[in-house]
Each structure stands twice: as structure tokens, then as C-alpha cells.
Amino acid sequence: MQTFLQYTILGLAIGGSYFIAASGLVVTYTTSGIFNFAQGAIAMLAVFTYWQFRWGWNWPAPLALLMVLGVLAPLLGAALYQVVMKNLRGTSEVTKIIVPIGVMLGFQALATWVWNPTSSTPRQFQKFFGPNAFVHFGSIKVSWHEIIAFVIAIAIAVGIRLLFVRTRSGVAMRAVVDDPELLQLNGGRPERLALISWAGGSFLAALAGILIQPMIGSAMSAGQLTLLVIDAFAAAMFGRLRSLPRTLAGALVIGLTTTYVIAYFPSKWTWSSSFRNSLPMIFLFIVLIVLPQDRLRGATVLRLRERFRMPSIRTAWIAGLVLMVVVFCLKVIMERTAVNTLTLALTFAIIALSLVLLTGFAGEINLAALSFGAIAVIVVYHFGTTGSGTAARTTLWGILLAAVVTALVGAVIALPALRLRGLYLALATMAFGVFVSRMVLTERNERDIFGLKFTIFTAGQLTIPKPKIGPFDFNSPDAFLFLCAGLFAIIGIGMVYLRHSGYGRRLAAMKDSPAASATLGMSVVRLKLSIFMMSAAIAGIGGVMMAAQIGTVNSDRFDILLSLSLMMITVVGGIGYISGALFAGIFLIAFVQMLDLTLKKFAVDYSSIEAIFLFFVSVVTVLPATIGITMGKNPSGAVSDIVAGLDQIKQSKPLVITLVGLEAAIWALAATDIITNWHFVILTMVNLFIVPVVGGKILLARAMRGVPKPVPPELIGIDRPFTFDDLAEMDRALDLEGVVVLSAETVREGATGVSA
């Protein structure tokens, strides 16, 4: 009985903290329609900042609390809204999910930068009134901290409820979600309300973090803390991001069950700790599936700012060939380590292809691509290799089996999640990803599964050899590089074929309007299921290639945060493009690493200003997230900009010849060792960026001087306002003189005002 009470109180306190974090989610979602994935990261930053004030600089607790909760957290939230989230109006669901994820990853990198996790002294974070402040109720003793946590949670529940129902500002906050324009027409200020609610949401996140950190009793870790508050997502979902009482109930259930698992599961069950950690995610998954969802929505066609153009099949083949040639040319001049990096980048690009297929083509979201990779790797490790030692090889059958198994797992995940869309599906996949990380990849003990004895994740790491397919052995780094490049090209071209097929058009239709697709007689269920399976299989193949390139992988390689980074960078590159996936792989692996190495090299070379370069090394760690955050401004992605730029260049032959000629010359210099690879990279960048820009300017200047090209009649008025002179022009072009009654003159005559 004593244990029960003790753990019940701890569970209520932890549940209360979850509720505080979840209520912050509800508040921000209510006013801005954006689900704040960065909630956990804000909590994490607050915990670290509070630690800095309280124990780093020995401030008194009230001052530190006032500073963090009263000043910094609200300011951070307000700034987040003003600078980042405000720009997300009118973007697709994917962008609305990706940008907060970028913020989350950015904060995480920032925390690791400022509070070095490998520092020698572990940071201790204590409960309020110190670790020994207890109250005794009969035989049980309860820490003041737990009491405070629970009381604050209840107070906040009541407070927010009153705010939302009893105050005009609170009701107006709810009105913002329904219709910000209408609120404006009523005289309300939607922007200001959203700003205030983000400040409040950030405050709640910070409060939750500071309350929960000492209760879990482990050392402060940026990653762990961020994910800890993500556990609150389940509670927020249970309240359907609206109802606070339900959110409170959900949070308390999660808090209680997780503590009961610790209290009552027999200690010989080696999996109970992982089970406790994945419980909130299991809960989230179940909640998402069981709770009633919005019906298929038809009527409104969203006008989005994203625009994607599919390449023709011919272009796809040419692009594939160009990729192979470029990879070959690079291989000739590159060192061994650089070849390895490029190969790894290509394997990530293959995984990113799965995201392009799923999100870019079908509009569904998977936040756990690498978790599917992990499953494929486990399959290959156990069933897909031959030989041993240096003669070990991954077999073709092993890879195919892995693809099939991941596709089936994909189906198992997608089947219940089929009714979900957008945010809900994203969260369901994320729950799956975290579950895989916490439950499956931590399985290091031998288990008896269906009479089959084996260890899922042996010794915490799996060794995957390079593949051998038929007579072709891809054990050498060069051969494997070409295998990955070829695989990327083939899957990419296959996807372009798919997109141009009837199936691909049905996907596009489903992406635009599931309701309309259903009324046209398509089986939305079958479409979703098949595309999810295909995407999972591609992610699986990419995961196996990634593991084979690295050699021995541990569970960190499949971390959910890495999946999120990959998704984010793919969206940055352009989620609708095959090349967006290539961009993601190259950027996330090769580019970041290259910048990192270059800066570190400079730091050694110029040791007098070493600090400056080391500073930029840290900047590089924040870079991907920063780029992700800018997505709100340019939701079509970087690739679409590049494509638009290329279109300009393509019109001028001299420019194309200059560009290609210069690049060939630079390459030749590098191949003959006249210049180093560093110079090659820098010159290439200069060539690729400067020539188009300068050339474009010259082209533009020439166009300004010369006579403008005549516009074909069908394009009149499309890229600029339509005028009545255009009408006349169109009539002439179409030989319709005198047919149209409405001429410029008659219209202008009529356009006089009412005289009173």
C-alpha cells in the first residue's frame, strides 16, 4: 500500500508536468494552428538556462525562476512566433510540421553547443527546496517538489479553462483558429493574440521542463529532455488539441502508468525499462488511432504556396546518366575518406527518396524513415548475409527480404493510421519511430520469439557487410559508391515513371483531395497502403546501404532526431523533387561534414585566429536547422529555385558552354593534381554560383536593350495583369476583330462613380 501511494503521488506529479507541457501545446495550436514540435526543445533550453542561473552562477531560486519563466521563456515564444511561425500561413501541412521540427533541432544543437554534454562535471539539477525537503503523511513521505508540480498543474488547468471561457481575450484566441479574418472584421487583433499565446505556450513548456527534470532523476541531456516533453504529445492528442480536461486526464494516466510500470513489473523482466520509456508513445499511437478523426474534407481546395513540377521521363534518364558521370568524375579526384562520405550521402539520399515518394507524391507524412531502415538492417543482419569475417557479404535475397519485411511493417503501421492525415499521421509515425528507438533497438537480450531464439540488436551494434549481387562484388569502396549512385538513379527514374503513370496521377489526386478521389471511385485505402509500403521498402533498402557503408551501426544511427533532420532537409531541398532527395543526402552528410572539416583544418592552419573558426564549426551544427526554419518563407524548396535559375541559363548557349567548359577545366586541374581538392571545391562553387548570376545579369541587360519577345496569345496576361490592350491584341491574334462587344472604351466610359 505504501509503495502504491508513493508511486501514485510521483505519477500524479509527473503527469501534472506532462499536462503543463501539453496545455502549452493546446494554447499555441489553438491560436495559430501550428503544432509546436519545438515544445520539448523549449523545455530543454529552459532547464539548461535555469541550471546555469541557479547552480552555474549560484543565483537564488526565485530570481532564477523569475528570469527563466517570467522573462526569457515568454520572450523566446514571442520571438519564435514573430520571426518564424507567422510566415507559415498558407503553407502545406508538411511545411507546418517541418518548420517547428527545424526549430527543435536548432535548439538542440544550440544547447549542445553552449552546454557541452561531454564536460567533465555532470550537471546536477535539484528539486525545489533541495533534495531533502519532504512532507510526511503518515508512513509515506512526499517531496515538496512533487506537491508543487501537481498543485501547479491543477492551477494551470483551472486558469486556462477560465481564460478560454470567461475572458474575451481567451474566447478571441479560440476565434482566431476558426477564422482570423473574421475576427479582424470584428475588431480583434489575431496577430497579437497569437503572439501572446506563443509567449504563454513557451512559458508553460519551460515550467514543465523545470518541474520534470529533477523528478526523472537522471543527468541533464539535451536529447533526452527534448523527447521527454514529447511524451506530452500523447496527452495533448487525447484532448484532441482542444479539450483541457481530457488533456489533463490523458497526462495523469500517462504519468501514473509509467510510474506503476517501474513499481510493479518484476525486476527480472529486462524489457520493463524500455517499455516504460516507450509507453507514452504506445499511448500516443493508440490515442491517434482510436479517437474519432475529421472526415474526409472536400469542399475547400487549399491554395498553397508550394509548387512542384515533375520532370519528363527523358529528363529523368538524362539526369540519372549525368549523376553517374558526375559521381565518376568526382571519384577520380577524391580521397578515400571523401569517397566514403559521398557514398554515405547517397545512401541517405536513397532514404530521402522514400520521403519524396510518400510526401511529395502522395501528401502523406512519415517522420520515422530511419526506423524503417533499422528494421531492414535487423532483417539483413539475421537473415541476409553469407560468409564470415572479411568474406562476409550481404546477399541480394537478404536485401529483397529486408525490403519486403519493411514494406509489411509499413503496412502494419499504415493500416490503422490510414484514417489519419497530415499532423495526425505524422505523429503516429513519430510515435512508431520513438517506439522503435526505445523498445526495439534497445533489445540486447536473447529472446524466444515464436520459438526462434535470437537477439534483436546484438550487443547494441550490428555489422552489415557490403553486398554481393550475383557475380558482382561491391566490397570495394568504389564499386559500392557506384552501386549506391546507380541505385539512387534507378529508384529515382522508377519514381518518375510511377508519377507519370495512372497510379501516379491517382496519388496526385489523392494528395489534392481525398474526398474527390473517393467520389471518383478510387480506393483511397489501397492507394495509401500501397504507397506507404513502397516508401517503407525504399527506406529499408537505403537503410541497409547506409549500414553497409558504415560497416557496424549502433542504435544512434536510427535515432528519431536523425529521421526528423532528414525529413526537414528533404523538404528544404524540395519534397516534390527527386533531386530534393539528392540535395538532402548531400547536404546533411557531405556538405555539413565538408564545412566542418574545412573549418577545423583552417583552425589548425591559422592557429592565431583558431577561436573564430571553432566558433563557425559550432555554427555549422546549427546550420541545417536554421535552413529548415527558413522554409516558411520559401516553401517550394531550394531545388525549385535552382530549377528556376537553370531555366534562365538554358536560354543562353554561351552561358551554358562557359559554365560546363570552366567546370571541366577546374576538374582537369584537380585530376592532374595541379590544384588540391579544397581548391576544386571552392572553384566549383564559385563557378556554379557566380557564372549564372553574372551571366543572368548580362542576359537581362541585353533583354532590356533589345526588343521584347512577342508573347504568344495564350500566355497574354498570365505573368502580369491583364489589360484591355491585351484583349485587343488577343482579338488580333485570334482574328476575332469586332466579335467582342466589350472594348476598353465602352468599359471606361461606364466606370464613373455615383453622384449623390
Added chain:
Amino acid sequence: MSETHYHEDHGAIADAPLIELVDVRAAYGTIEVLHGISLSVPQGSVVALLGPNGAGKSTILKVVSGLLQPTAGEVRLAGRVVNGAPADELARLGLCTIPEGRGVFPNLTVRENLWMATMSGVPLADVEEIAYARFPRLGERRKQLAGTLSGGEQQMLSMARALSVNPSVLLLDELSMGLAPLVVANLYEIVAQVSQEGVSILVSEQFARTVLGIAQYAAIVLHGTITKVGTPAELEDELSAAYLGS
């Protein structure tokens, strides 16, 4: 500039138009949809904007209400240029807009919807009193979510706001959309009453006949320009041409 300002000066500026558009152009993105609109609404009168789908009627109302900034020209309210003024500020100054087909917040109760109307300075008690007196049906459903009301009841709710905030200018967009003819007639009766209290009203309609009964002036909008302006009687012949021609 207080909202009562217009009423106090009623006699002095009766001849001056309360809303005036001078050669207004507006665009969605790069596509211009209003090509130089000039129009004035005299104080206390009802002016109807008529025209087919996509002619630019709603855009004109958006420009006047401040939701869309004109790319050229001037919007004047009571003689003052209000280009660039945010919609919420204009609303608090006494400009009441009932947007097309969605004048209510569906996830707020009837009472909470009325509460939002108080931002222009009228106490909630007054708003409720006026609304429930005029539409007893709303009083019965004050705790019901507005999204669960019928189309006619929703339109009553949005009209209740127009009645209770004591506006100087009322902008109505497609009042009749999706409603039964009897309901429409009833709503326009209210509009006529509001106008008799000195409120200047600009109303857009596709379904022309009902509104011509109460409008002093009407303007035919076609392809983003005003092709004809006059009293309803003068426009009888033009109307059918506007819908059927070109």
C-alpha cells in the same frame, strides 16, 4: 476619429459620400482583378454591387474593409484616405463587415460569437439584448456552438452583430448565398431598417432582384470594372445583358 462622429455631423456632410473609391486597383499576387474602380456611397443609402461570379464584387468589399490593400487609387471613409489601415482598426472605428457565407465562428457558442462583436466598444449585455430581441431563436440557442446552427440561423447571428455594434458603415457580401428566399427577404427587411437609421450600406449580390427593392443605387460590376451605375429602375435593362451578355 470616433465612430459617433459621422452621426453628429449628419446634417453637415449629408451630401458628401461616406465611402468613396477613387480609381482603385487591386490584385491577388500579380494578377490584377480590379482595374480602376470609382464608386461612392452617400450617407445613409444602400448601394448594391451586382454582377456575375468572379466579377470582383467581393474584392471591392475586401478593399473597403481593409482586408486587401489596393495597389493604386484611394479608399476614403468620411473623406479620409484609409488606404493601408488594418481591417481591425477600421472595424473598431465603426465599419462592420459581414463576409460571404461565413460570418460566424463555428467553434464558438452563439453567446461567445456575440462577445466578439463587443470589440468595437459596445457592452456585451447590450449586444445580447439587441440580438435576442431581434432574433429570439438565437436567445434559445445562446449556448449552442454556432457551427451547429442552420444556415439561416448563422446568417441571423452575423446580422445580429451588424445590428448591435451600431456601425456607421455596413458591408454585406452575398447575404443571400445558400439561403431560402423567405429568409433572404426577411434579412433584407432588416437591412432596409438599418439603413433608415442612417447607416451607409454597401452590399454585393449575385441574385439581384431582392436587393434592388431596398437599394437607392446599384452598380454593375463586370471583369473588375464598373460598367454601369444608376438607380435600380435605370438598370433594369442593363441587368439581363450583364448576366447573359459577354
